[in-house]
Amino acid sequence: MTGDAAATLKMVAAAAGVSKSTVSRVINDSPNVTPEAVAAVSAAIKELGYSPNRAARSLVSRRTNNLALVIPETTAKFFSDPYFASVIQGAAMCVSETEFTLSLLIATEHDLGKSRRFLRSGSADGAAVLSHHSDDTSYADLVGTLPLVFGGRPMSAEGDRAYYVDVDNVAVGRQITDRLIVAGRRRIATIGGPTNMAAGPDRLTGWRLALEAVGQPTDLVELADFTPAGGAAAAQRLVDRGVAFDGLFVASAQMAMGALGVLREHGLRVPADVGLVTVDNDAFAQAADPQLTTVEQPTLAVGRTMIEILLARIAGERVERVTMLPTTIIDRGSQ
């Protein structure tokens, strides 16, 4: 209605003919206010279109009613991997149902300090750090500073004090590899994830356990960085070994995308010649030719759960330090 500067509590008090304290009490639903005062203040608030200044409020109350979602990742990965978008959506929806707001921080290598400064400046009451790809050492030391929850088990030293949401990546690797074994594959290779995050080594361990259980060799291992290009390069190295294989577990759908192209170049058909399974039921796994048997991760739930844990901790409730979310195998016959 007006282009004026925003109304202040003081102005409301004047308009309602009461003191600032009374206005504050009404705003904060204090029980000890007469109905008349409440009415007068409410009318003035509506009349002036007043909204309490958030900065002033949090300055004195030491509460921001804001949560941070930090994604420490490179620009390229942030855009190419649907995982992030999905987790963000889950978190944003969850937050939207509360009185909290959400700050989204993309911490590129370029400016790592910015997100740290944000968290140390008292801008949020808690932070969720999504360590899907990259390392997280740079946040672990904030653990004592404010409630923190990680998406994916942190590998840093402080990791065993940290709260985190994750899936059982060892089980993920083992179960999906079992699909290859059940499909009759006798020589199974893997393209594993990077070693700087738990999901990499864990899925690799699952793969190894599955093979050891049936006495198959576990020597056909190549690692990559969860990108299509990395997956392609790893597949190339695998082929270059000159050892024939009839099964392949690729630790992420994006890497599988890259690997598929290389297999095709070498005349290896999936699943006729090589059974292929992966992790992540994203557009890559669905749009691949052929569509891939994969492990679906509860991406939305990861986002939602991280927020729930943060809210509970802020509310002073006791929460389990580790939350494991269930995964689902999507069988599309590519094994």
Next chain:
Amino acid sequence: MTGDAAATLKMVAAAAGVSKSTVSRVINDSPNVTPEAVAAVSAAIKELGYSPNRAARSLVSRRTNNLALVIPETTAKFFSDPYFASVIQGAAMCVSETEFTLSLLIATEHDLGKSRRFLRSGSADGAAVLSHHSDDTSYADLVGTLPLVFGGRPMSAEGDRAYYVDVDNVAVGRQITDRLIVAGRRRIATIGGPTNMAAGPDRLTGWRLALEAVGQPTDLVELADFTPAGGAAAAQRLVDRGVAFDGLFVASAQMAMGALGVLREHGLRVPADVGLVTVDNDAFAQAADPQLTTVEQPTLAVGRTMIEILLARIAGERVERVTMLPTTIIDRGSQ
């Protein structure tokens, strides 16, 4: 390092043996400080791990260094439509390259007031409102309050004062319909978007112009709400008319997804019996069977551009009120 309360400017001043003012000057890169003072203060800041309190800062400076991205949408649509995730990514990346932070607000029907209160409480220096699907009347009145930019031309009365980023939806509808005409289609229907947002009527107008230019009838029109279910229902109504058609322009890929199923049920093959084109080059358009000829919208650029406009306006620069972004036709032969 410490579990102590955060260090304050006052503590830094004491540690450095200077006044609060000097510390403040150092923090804000004031030119008039002796190198010795800068050194002492910098040392104290590092020593104490000090970060300026953001609330206090913005209380006095009237600047938050925060931008809001508001998405007024239902939960269902927010999750199902890849458009949002993509725009969010574009905006988040752009913001991450600046000193600003980003607040992500999902304004569900449930609590429309929350986002408004946020914006009126001085929590952000500017806001981007993404009106991809729903109406935006509830934000138009904030135009005088803080810099605002809309994603998609606002339909409200205040619309002609508003800043917005959009694509030329009339051209989009016309050009993609032309593909059907060029493919030899003689009787072309359309499933249009909802009337409460500009993209709906605009794309419909484009379709109509294309047909009128070649003297084809423009009576086969059904509207839906940009969802797969809505698209399916509209397609059903179209078929139920009993009027044969050999071309169909569906105004969004999600609706096309629903429409495709209905066509198939009625034994209509795409593109053998009916040529089908749509808008949005998302996973739906790519994963559909057959893959669809479509208009790709610059979703990342929409997010980025909205932020850029906000930043420019906050910096006091003059900016065009309307920014049109180019689209691209992706020809997959489904016409």
Next chain:
DNA sequence: TTGTAAGCGTTATCAA
């Protein structure tokens, strides 16, 4: 039940 006054951690004004 209400009002007065102090103070949250900064920046900004003004002397020195």
Next chain:
DNA sequence: TTGATAACGCTTACAA
């Protein structure tokens, strides 16, 4: 170049 001092808009004892 530096340092007191007064805001910024709110909450919160404490008094009345």
